[in-house]
Amino acid sequence: MTEFRTERDGLGDIDVPADKLWGAQTQRSLHYFSIGWERMPVEMIEAFAMIKKASAEANAASQRLGKTQHDLITQVCDELLAGQHAEMFPLHVWMTGSGTQFNMNVNEVISNRACQIAGTALGSKMPVHPNDHVNMSQSSNDTFPTAMHIAAVLGTARKVLPAVQALAAAIQRKADHWADIVKIGRTHMQDAVPLSVGQEWSAFATQLREAAARVSDAVKGLYPLALGGTALGTGINTDAAFASHACARIATLTGHAFTSGHDKFALQAAHDALVHLSGTFRGLGGVLFKIANDIRLLSCGPRAGLAELHLPENEPGSSIMPGKVNPTQAEALAMLALQVMSNDVAVGMGGASGLLQMNVYKPLMIYNILQSITLIHDGCENFRRFLIEGTELNAARIQRYVDESVMLVTALAPEIGYDAASKIAHEAMARDCTLKEAALASGKLTEAQYDRLIDPKKLLAPNVVIS
Incomplete structure (x- = not known):
């Protein structure tokens, strides 16, 4: 007992x-x-x-x-x-x-x-x-918000930024490796002009690096601490040196530039800097959501979808369909990204709900922020290790899409005009023939002209030559 x-x-x-x-x-x-x-x-x-x-x-x-x-x-x-x-x-x-x-x-x-x-x-x-x-020399009213700042800063520095930067680096390595592979781009979920696989993936890496920079910048707003404000921000029951001494010691213990906040009334009545940090997590969640779903879409198949990517086969995908493998890492990342974005809603509402000299949504806010930190870290690490690093291209499928694309016709427009190029494109689709066959049948240009203008690799950058 x-x-x-x-x-x-x-x-x-x-x-x-x-x-x-x-x-x-x-x-x-x-x-x-x-x-x-x-x-x-x-x-x-x-x-x-x-x-x-x-x-x-x-x-x-x-x-x-x-x-x-x-x-x-x-x-x-x-x-x-x-x-x-x-x-x-x-x-x-x-x-x-x-x-x-x-x-x-x-x-x-x-x-x-x-x-x-x-x-x-x-x-x-x-x-x-x-x-x-x-x-x-303390009150719950100044120690708890101080702890919120410390925990959020340490979690962001230890977990979020390293994991996001490592994922961005892994994606960038893939982008560099595939820099010369031409593929068909897509807008409105329809075929568009070419780009390289490297260009497509470099956008993912850039989005992640820029999101990480926004997160890093938001952390600076958490350096001023409420400690020393005690009950309301006045510093009652402290001596004059307490706040600066204690906050300097916290800076030493953490290795981060924490300081004694100059307006402890604001730091205790509201938690705006935490709301801002959570907002950058929401933005990062949106980036992760897009990357996860883009890769999920590009890998769909393997026979009846786009199937441009071969994802690692980590586990069986179905209890009834033998041989099925699913993009589970992308699904997990997309789900946790939604959770992070949802957490920000609670943090934002909690931050807006303080009354007079104290906000009484502190546990809600820090719980959601720290959960977001953990989810971002774990999700990025797993996505990098178990999906990104093992992903390969389906080069034959990618080349087939390039060969069959009608939107390469865009490169003809500067020479023969938009209307003529549009007519060739529609003719190719109506006759189910190649773009080249429709272009030559139009009589608007010779085979030599067509071959000069329709070189997919030349369409990956500014391509109009001014004489």
């Missing part, structure tokens, strides 16, 4: 499992907010551990926090940063919109682990008190 100990908070006594490091407020949250299966993201544990460590150091520097408390708090924070005690953070996303209970979860775990190290009883709050010491 589970054994319990009694802990106390401002509302009185409550039983807590004896083997857990959390305390009364965490236990109350588990009771009153057992909603859904989504837990607070582990990235927020790391972010809060940095905040608590930086705050302890700033408070010790001002001599408000004793050496014993400082040493114990920083020791426990280092354990959290090493990934220890993760099971002691069980709270659901759907809690108070300020994230207060998660802040207290962190405070209580640090306090009780400090008690363990010091040899005092769990729940005794001696020698480290969760509020008086761990939460000194």
